[in-house]
Amino acid sequence: MKLPDGKVLTVERGSTSADVAAMIGPRLAKAALAAVVDGQTVSLMEPLESSGDIRILTEKDAATLTVLRHSAAHILATAVRELRPGAGIGFGPAIDEGFYYDFEVEAPFTPDDLATFEAKMAEVAAADMPFGRRRVSNEEARGLFADDPLKLERLEEFDDAEVITVYQNGPFLDLCKGPHVPSTGRLKHFKLLSAAGAYWRGDHRRQMLQRIYGTAFHTKAELDEHLHRLEEAKRRDHRRLGRELDLFQFFPVSPGAAFWTPRGTILYNTLEQFVRERQREQFLEVKTPLLYTKQLWEQSGHWGKYRENMFLVLDNETGEHDMSLKPMNCPSHHLYYASATHSYRELPLRYVTLDVLHRNEASGALSGLTRVRQFAQDDCHVYLREDQIAAEVKFLMDFILGHYDAFGLSSSLKFATRPEQRIGSDETWDRAEGALREALEATGRAYEVVPGDGAFYGPKIDFHVTDSIGRHWQLGTIQLDYNAPERFDLEYVGEDNSPHRPVVIHRAVCGSFERFIAILIEHYAGAFPTWLAPEQVRVLPVSERWTASGAELVSQLTAAGVRAQLVDRETLPYRIREAETLKVPYMAIVGEREAAAGTVAVRQRGAGNKQDVIARDEFVARLVQEIRERAQG
């Protein structure tokens, strides 16, 4: 076996990675959690099949966290089986932030059960049961899992050539390809987080299992930090801040549709204004109807593929639900494009609509502002020649990334290819995927491929942004569409004076204003930079004697376009606390000294009582500049 430093160790046939670790040294043997053999992460107890490269992994290697979590899932299942002997077992993998295990049980788990399971897991870990690995034949496996129908179903899918392995720790046996840590004692820092139903194999037509989520780390510090991050996310939750900062509400009479308060409306309009300003030069904004007959949706393909997500409207004359609120803007843009003859010289032609859209989302899918039934996209459709795709994709990409930059959001790219449910021929898809991939490659940016995740009409590039606490959100998108031009018979007149088919690109930057605002709220934890803040300055006279002086300052600020408000009730400390709670960026305090000198004592949000006494004119000028520059604050 060849070690990472180039040394070659000769071991007996049938040796394991654990043996290799022991030969290297006792310290490593003790710290070892798994190994990488010929590029494959394997369990230490796995026999080495042939000579090759080997590297022993300890908790310092990131890959072992996944192994630990996978083992934690088995330890959870061990505990559950111990306490609920009849529980059927589904799958139990490691996931991004932890692990889960699915169980088939009579009665769903309660929050109290989680605590009990967690305690039992600690016992299983303390018992330090070794994880044993064994290769079995399919027939033997069927015998071992005779009482586990879910495992038997999985076994049916193996073909004869595949290696089937089982792992056992103490009483618990699972069909599993591993790898696992050497023994249950390696699990020290873990926590069970939640329980919820999950369809067997993710199929909503199959039975629902009960899934338990948990997380595990190598060290207590990492676990604590993770739990702390979950708390922090809760603290920033836009639904909570939306209420506390008085930005929006929901009413049961309109599930999934936000009601924007005066403060929230300012935020919304400010964002919209920003979007309009950026796209003023290179895009053409159009307003289109909200309601259409099904004829349009039949032509676009939505009637067939998207109807269950559309709000259908009764037409009194026909007595049928053959009208619909628009769930997307594309068809209306196509309709408009097709209404005139276009020259190749006009292309690319970019239509944008910021209208409200309606999608009838499953009731259980609704969540705050991030999953709603009524929302507005900054929705653009570009009509262009095929030879313009690469340049256009680059242009749109820069445009989108520039938008995220303005908010300090970093992003990554995903390339999504044809889904199962789709329209258009395979040849068209080949062409679209090829063209989009080529354009993407040409930008030189890194991207991840997500097969089968494309829109039903074409492949897409999705933009995922990372917020200030490291969470990912899918926002913008660039989708290539060769189908719509066919369906809507779109044309342009080429240099050769004959008609040609344009290509369509669907583009959104914010995704939806609703979701984007939710992300901004959480990203800034409600402390918006001044240009976005619903209330930018709160003017606080020290006592009622200085109200007039404060009112004068408010007029001055308002005249300069700054959103300012005078608050003169209650005591000064009370009002300062109130303004801090509402996360108003600036407090302008006016008392005897300031009134006399024509100055203002400026207290900045979150800066404590480090105030800054400056001339009023200067204060106004500074604010105007900060707002104009859209400073990050």
Next chain:
RNA sequence: GCUGGCGUAGCUCAGCUGGUAGAGCAGCUGAUUUGUAAUCAGCAGGUCCGGGGUUCGAGUCCCCGCGCCAGCUCCA
């Protein structure tokens, strides 16, 4: 849509095994005129999510809806 949990004053939450509701904040009124994160006092606020049922009696127990939350499915 599915599984589970939750739903008490504008907000955050008490309310034991059934005996027709309570606090803090917010609101209103008054006193105080205040210099950097809550001045004091008083008052007013509730179809206990909605509808059925069990019971002498239901916020509390049962059933059916609705909404929200955690997930699943789906997705901007």
